[in-house]
Amino acid sequence: MVEKKSPYSYVVEKSCLTATDRPRRFLEAFAAVLEHSSYGVSLDLAARAGAKCARCSAGCQLYEATADPRDIPCRRSELLLTVYRRYFTRPGMLAARLGSGFVLTDEYIDRMGEEFYRCTACRRCKLSCPLGIDHGLITHLSRWLLAEVGVVPKALVVAVREQLQGVGNTSAIPVPALKDTCEFLEEELRDNFGAEVKFPLDVEGAEHVFFPAVSDYLLEPDTLMGNAAVMALTGGSWTIGTGNYDGINYGLFYSDRMMERIVHREVDEVRRLHGKKILIGECGHATRSAWFASTFCGPEAPQVVNFLQYTAGALRQGKLPLKKEHIEEKVTYHDPCNLARAGRITEEPREILRAICDDFVEMTPNRQQNYCCGGGGGTVSIDEIRSFRTKLMGKRKADQIRATGAKLVVAPCANCKKQLREVCEDHGLDVQVVGLHDLVLKVLDFSAVKSPPEAVPESVPAAGGAA
Amino acid sequence: MTTLLAFARGPLFLFCFAFMVLGLLRHVLLTTWEIRRVQRRAGDPSLPRKALFRATLRWLVPLDKLREQTLFTGTSILFHVGVLLVPLFLAGHIALSARGTGLKWPALPNTAADVLTIVSVIAGVALFTLRLSLRATRSLSRPLDFALPLLVALPIATGFFVMHPALDPFGFRAMLLVHVLSADLVMLLMPLTKLVHAVLLPGTQVLSEIGWHWPADSGSRVAAALGKEEEPV
Numbered sequence: 001m002v003e004k005k006s007p008y009s010y011v012v013e014k015s016c017l018t019a020t021d022r023p024r025r026f027l028e029a030f031a032a033v034l035e036h037s038s039y040g041v042s043l044d045l046a047a048r049a050g051a052k053c054a055r056c057s058a059g060c061q062l063y064e065a066t067a068d069p070r071d072i073p074c075r076r077s078e079l080l081l082t083v084y085r086r087y088f089t090r091p092g093m094l095a096a097r098l099g100s101g102f103v104l105t106d107e108y109i110d111r112m113g114e115e116f117y118r119c120t121a122c123r124r125c126k127l128s129c130p131l132g133i134d135h136g137l138i139t140h141l142s143r144w145l146l147a148e149v150g151v152v153p154k155a156l157v158v159a160v161r162e163q164l165q166g167v168g169n170t171s172a173i174p175v176p177a178l179k180d181t182c183e184f185l186e187e188e189l190r191d192n193f194g195a196e197v198k199f200p201l202d203v204e205g206a207e208h209v210f211f212p213a214v215s216d217y218l219l220e221p222d223t224l225m226g227n228a229a230v231m232a233l234t235g236g237s238w239t240i241g242t243g244n245y246d247g248i249n250y251g252l253f254y255s256d257r258m259m260e261r262i263v264h265r266e267v268d269e270v271r272r273l274h275g276k277k278i279l280i281g282e283c284g285h286a287t288r289s290a291w292f293a294s295t296f297c298g299p300e301a302p303q304v305v306n307f308l309q310y311t312a313g314a315l316r317q318g319k320l321p322l323k324k325e326h327i328e329e330k331v332t333y334h335d336p337c338n339l340a341r342a343g344r345i346t347e348e349p350r351e352i353l354r355a356i357c358d359d360f361v362e363m364t365p366n367r368q369q370n371y372c373c374g375g376g377g378g379t380v381s382i383d384e385i386r387s388f389r390t391k392l393m394g395k396r397k398a399d400q401i402r403a404t405g406a407k408l409v410v411a412p413c414a415n416c417k418k419q420l421r422e423v424c425e426d427h428g429l430d431v432q433v434v435g436l437h438d439l440v441l442k443v444l445d446f447s448a449v450k451s452p453p454e455a456v457p458e459s460v461p462a463a464g465g466a467a
Numbered sequence: 468m469t470t471l472l473a474f475a476r477g478p479l480f481l482f483c484f485a486f487m488v489l490g491l492l493r494h495v496l497l498t499t500w501e502i503r504r505v506q507r508r509a510g511d512p513s514l515p516r517k518a519l520f521r522a523t524l525r526w527l528v529p530l531d532k533l534r535e536q537t538l539f540t541g542t543s544i545l546f547h548v549g550v551l552l553v554p555l556f557l558a559g560h561i562a563l564s565a566r567g568t569g570l571k572w573p574a575l576p577n578t579a580a581d582v583l584t585i586v587s588v589i590a591g592v593a594l595f596t597l598r599l600s601l602r603a604t605r606s607l608s609r610p611l612d613f614a615l616p617l618l619v620a621l622p623i624a625t626g627f628f629v630m631h632p633a634l635d636p637f638g639f640r641a642m643l644l645v646h647v648l649s650a651d652l653v654m655l656l657m658p659l660t661k662l663v664h665a666v667l668l669p670g671t672q673v674l675s676e677i678g679w680h681w682p683a684d685s686g687s688r689v690a691a692a693l694g695k696e697e698e699p700v
Contacts, residue, residue: 032692037685038505041498042678045671048494049664052612053543054603058536069606078607126675128535130526130543131664134675148693161700258700260686294511298683343518 120376169246211247212281213414226437247286253378284336312348375419490658510683549587591620
């Protein structure tokens with residue numbers, strides 16, 4: 001639904017189209033960020049030492065698909081670096097006095113607004129840069145500065161508004177609906193697996209407070225049932241807080257101000273329930289943004305555990321009862337950038353998949369080097385750019401999946417799942433995209449535990465697999 | 468020419484050398500200070516030290532990167548090996564240092580220096596050609612990006628003829644003058660251009676990482692600075 005012609009490929013709010021005085025406000029925001037945050041040091045490196053060698057172009061799946069010079073990561077970053085040099089470095093200011101032509105204009109801001117949303121901030125190009133310049137960081141910062149002058153996709157800002165000022169989560173699921181959904185999922189588990197598995201709400205003192213991507217309650221019942229079943233069978237101490245049950249944090253995609261507030265809400269909910277750890281469901285960006293808890297809330301912030309780490313830990317300790325029958329179809333695994341790019345979660349899902357699948361094949365390349373699904377950086381939520389996301393940004397991923405010959409693609413990330421389903425549809429791939437715990441659910445041996453224990457925090461052992 | 472040569476080898480060399488050393492030192496000190504400042508302010512100052520060390524080492528000795536963009540990487544490695552080793556470890560340069568300051572260190576055999584010289588000059592020209600011929604690099608490059616590989620290769624190439632006067636087509640003194648002047652210019656440009664990566668490279672992985680280590684309340688502080696604390700989303 002396009003409200004008014006936007007200079008961008010994505011829909012923005014009306015206020016963005018009527019905003020005035022944007023160059024001045026952009027520079028004010030830039031100055032404030034340089035003073036109060038830490039970006040200056042990384043920007044300065046890129047501005048001083050960037051060699052313009054274009055090695056980053058070889059790492060970028062978008063440039064590979066378009067061969068458009070504006071999609072070279074280094075060139076995109078140069079858009080912001082030009083502003084930085086001109087207005088925030090002494091040589092740049094001196095050059096300006098001597099007649100250097102660059103002036104930040106509305107048109108230039110529009111150009112940045114378009115181009116920084118052609119990057120998913122997957123950070124793959126950082127691995128190819130001899131200087132380790134992090135173009136993902138520059139995209140992240142640029143988007144924040146653009147958001148301060150109102151340039152931000154409506155899809156992202158509406159979700160954050162709902163989370164911070166509306167119902168309290170990005171999918172606008174009220175608490176009664178959450179309770180109904182949990183009861184429904186419990187019934188499903190009872191009917192389909194004969195298992196008494198609980199979704200414990202507001203249990204005080206639980207070790208883990210659970211924050212999935214809240215959209216999972218609408219779209220990924222199997223993932224959530226898998227999560228709950230693992231917890232029940234391993235005696236995990238967990239709860240879902242009705243004060244905040246959403247791990248999604250679109251602040252990561254456009255504003256540190258929003259990101260900070262959303263992370264604080266998660267930490268506040270854990271503290272309200274006297275929990276110990278933030279347990280993130282199958283979601284890459286939710287995990288990465290939660291990892292910033294110690295940044296925003298200091299060393300006393302709760303530890304962050306991704307569900308893959310929990311389940312892999314239980315598997316290693318022999319606490320995960322599995323049937324003898326495994327998943328027979330050929331399965332491959334997509335590494336979400338936010339979990340794998342920095343090498344933080346790569347082996348845990350593979351340990352689980354090897355334990356439950358007869359035919360697990362790797363994509364090439366994988367782990368830290370894996371290609372983005374094409375919908376990273378929040379772009380997956382922008383429906384109006386689907387064609388760009390799937391056909392250009394997702395082309396390399398479609399090729400990767402096709403080459404494996406797999407029938408099931410496991411993607412432990414809500415955003416990756418949506419994007420990969422659309423990529424497969426638009427590229428005519430006959431594969432099913434599932435969550436990891438969807439498969440775990442199929443091979444869990446519920447009979448191993450006659451009466452699964454309910455979450456009673458005082459009586460359960462500490463969960464294994466914590467980060 | 469004698470006066471000019473004496474000037475280029477004497478005061479100009481001293482000025483350019485001091486400018487390079489002090490300029491690069493300034494970069495290193497300011498960068499180190501900035502890293503410490505960011506770390507002190509960071510809500511979470513802990514760094515993935517092992518991963519950073521590994522990435523730094525990998526790019527200081529990027530042999531495993533030869534598998535990607537082999538031609539470009541290989542050319543770049545050969546160029547860098549030559550331009551680093553030859554000026555620093557040439558017997559003639561060490562002899563000059565010993566005569567002027569008394570400082571000396573082990574030298575490369577002259578034959579090895581010759582081979583490295585020729586390789587790095589060819590690699591410098593190849594880098595220029597590659598930059599010009601590849602669509603991606605051509606579209607990115609600023610004038611200085613094209614000029615620098617040739618400019619850095621110039622004192623190396625002229626140095627070869629200074630070492631081998633019999634092969635010199637222009638005459639020893641003219642060649643020596645160009646050699647010294649071009650070397651002076653490269654030293655002058657080191658702190659002022661991207662050549663500064665010569666000293667920043669060991670720290671670049673850390674510099675990129677700490678950009679993510681923000682102060683605990685950076686978002687709120689920015690909001691306050693912009694008067695947006697109460698602004699609705």
